[in-house]
Amino acid sequence: MNNKPNLTLLKEFFASFLRSRHYARHFRRLALFESLADSSVSRELPPTLAHTLVKAALQDPDALLTSLGTQREGLHAEAIEPLRERFGLNEVEHEQPLPWWMHLWHCYRNPFNLLLSLLALISWLTEDMKAAAVILSMVIISTLLRFWQEAQSNKAADALKAMVSNTATVIREQRQELPIQYLLPGDIIVLSAGDMIPADCRVLSAKDLFISQAAMTGESLPVEKFAQLRDSTSSINPLDLDTLLFMGTNVVSGAATAVVLSTGNSTYFGALALRVSATDREPTSFQAGVNTISWLLIRFMLVMAPLVLLINGFSKGDWMQALLFALSIAVGLTPEMLPMIVTSTLAKGAVFLSRKKVIVKRLDAIQNFGAMDVLCTDKTGTLTQDRIFLARHVDAWGEASDDVLQMAYLNSYYQTGLKNLLDVAVLEHVEVNRELQVATAFAKVDEVPFDFTRRRMSVVVSRQDLDQNLLICKGAVEEILAVCTRVRHGDTDEPLTAALLQGIREVTASFNEEGLRVVAVAARPTARSQDNYGVGDEQQLTLIGYVAFLDPPKESTAPALKALAAHGVAVKVLTGDNERVTAKICREVGLEPQGLLLGSDIEGMGDQQLAAAVETCNVFARLTPAHKERIVRLLKGNGHVVGFMGDGINDAPALRTADIGISVDSAVDIAKQAADIILLEKSLMVLEEGVLEGRRTFANMLKYIKMTASSNFGNVFSVLIASAFIPFLPMLPMHLLVQNLLYDVSQIAIPFDNVDPEQLQAPQRWQPADIGRFMLFFGPISSIFDIGTFLLMWYVFKANSAEHQTLFQSGWFVVGLLTQTLVVHLIRTPRVPFLQSRAAAPLMIMTGVIMAVGIFLPMGPFAHYFKLQALPPLYFVFLMLILLAYMGLTQAMKGFYRRRYGWQ
Incomplete structure (x- = not known):
């Protein structure tokens, strides 16, 4: 990385800081899935893992269970601890936290810290030990602040993530729900529609099991899986073997039991994750916005820093000092605290939303x-x-019918797929269970699970006193009617004619107009000898009637x-x-x-x-x-x-x-x-809280960027003017760095700032053009007062020669820092600061402390360490006038800018 030019480093930093450990740690799996689906990503497996998976796919299920030390009833309790010690948690490496020293290194290795370190090294080589110490302090503070903030954010994110659990249904002598990270090789799991596959598994039994493998293969259509290979010679690629299931894929429809073969890094996904180390999701609107803003600042830096170097080099003749000064300007134009500000602002938003029962999985989603x-x-x-009531059970003519309720009950009772709220509402009618004696009088033969193409599902039951099976189909009205040929009317079945079909649709439409959700129920007898059923058996059914559900708002x-x-x-x-x-x-x-x-x-x-x-x-x-x-x-x-x-x-x-x-x-x-x-909590009211917090978060991030961009640009613009006319540097590189450090420290409290109500009324997005216009509009305002300070120091205090340059630099250092810190309060709101809109207490305290430190440095006992000197009392009279005038002009320009361009 060090061999790359600084421009490339800057580009990489701005494009990647949001994908730091703080974000990627919890969500790398989803990003990696999307990369794996890209055909350009190699999916070749280590030979040992591929051989193990193929062997498991070909092996007899009972022999496989024996080799894994398990059985169909699951792992014995005494086997669990030894297996856990051997295999650890079911997590892939990308989801595990970095060690603290690696996290600290990641917090340090951004281009801004590298640039500052280079500047410190040059200062040390030129024996400017004080400048080197200040610059190193800046690096240390920046790195430790980010390290501490990200550590706190990760801790909060872990606590929030623990509130949302993905579990698997595991058989360990009895069925239980277990967090997926505790799965072990040899566990027997039960799968149904909607489940994620939690590890690499071998299917033991399956019924119409369709798996979406798009995350692995890029294929859009689900593939069917079986308990036995249909063609054992078809492929040696594990992905093509239809008895294997892979971590991260999901069940589209059907049901199955499977045995866990491998977990964590030993899975197919884990092996690929170790090789694909730089995969990311397509940038979100948030990331794209930050990247655009960052490049805007980089372009200004690439123009301004060389200009400062050339002007000072030719006018002063000291090219080394000019280089250090230009590097300081470059640092001053880059928002080195942006990663920390973004992280802390988003983390604060996530914690706030957690109190509203909203858990943020990916932090940039807040914006x-x-x-x-x-x-x-x-x-x-x-x-x-979130609760549906069974309002009516009627025949095709809309008359109450107990037969319909009984058929619907048997269907919901015996189906093993995903039970929805409609099934729950049907099963609440426990009196049907008593009347039919479901547990003793009926036995399940088979089922045809629900899918979103057919929009219906069937179960087949047998009854001890009958010599036939009964197929009961339940689903959407039109999809049920499509496979019906007859209609139950009392004790007889009538042919489904066009006229009757029209009447049926009128009945169901009348229910729909009342706000009732209608589900049709149909059935037909089948041969007692048939024990295997599929979609093809859903034909020539008899419409029994409808169950209608009330879903009140x-x-x-x-x-x-x-x-x-x-x-x-x-x-x-x-x-x-x-x-x-x-x-x-x-x-x-x-x-x-x-x-x-x-x-x-x-x-x-x-x-x-x-x-x-x-x-x-x-x-x-x-x-x-x-x-x-x-x-x-x-x-x-x-x-x-x-x-x-x-x-x-x-x-x-x-x-x-x-x-x-x-x-x-x-x-x-x-x-x-x-x-x-x-x-x-499933509520739209909670969403409104999330929307407002997202806007509050974005507004505070935007404050930092606007403040930093405009004030730093104004300072650099002032430097260009001073460099052209003043025979010495208007401020030493160390002064610029200390000023920049103090200003950045004052911004730490921005995530906790208040936001005006009108800034929460409309959706907010990144507008790079607006940021650039804002910077060019407000930056030069500070330059007007900087030039006034130059004239004040030159003519009033006679700091007009190299012998008196320290006085000149001290005077501008104080004015520059105080105006830069005050602009926080001026730009944070379109209102009148301190009167109509007051910053939050932490921000008020931080800016007050920094302004006091800025005055103390030249006036206190450490002035000579920073190459500053005490200012005369008369200076502070002019200082108050300059600050009041600066605030007045900025407020007036805010009004003009808001009327013409608006205020985001």
């Missing part, structure tokens, strides 16, 4: 929270209560939507549910539908047509996961910062595509893994 102007959300459990939804709208966030509802139910619920919560698109409409629209439609429509119904992802992607393409809130398997693609993915702690594993924010 995206504030920038969000479109929130896409599912309906169930978000706009509505939350009382908090309407005020939450109103608050979000007041803060500039448009809410769009994306749901797989029926359009009539969705529209009714939206109206009840005050979200008037403005155009409604169905999934079938979206299928026929091109990207350009749909991109226009998503701007005007706010309700989208009957959507598939691909539809949701496409809508979010096109909204982003239209220039919006998009949040997506969801908790199901069908929400995972959209969660990952959104600028900020929001899920809940009760969500399925894949949704929690894809999300940036986890809500411990």
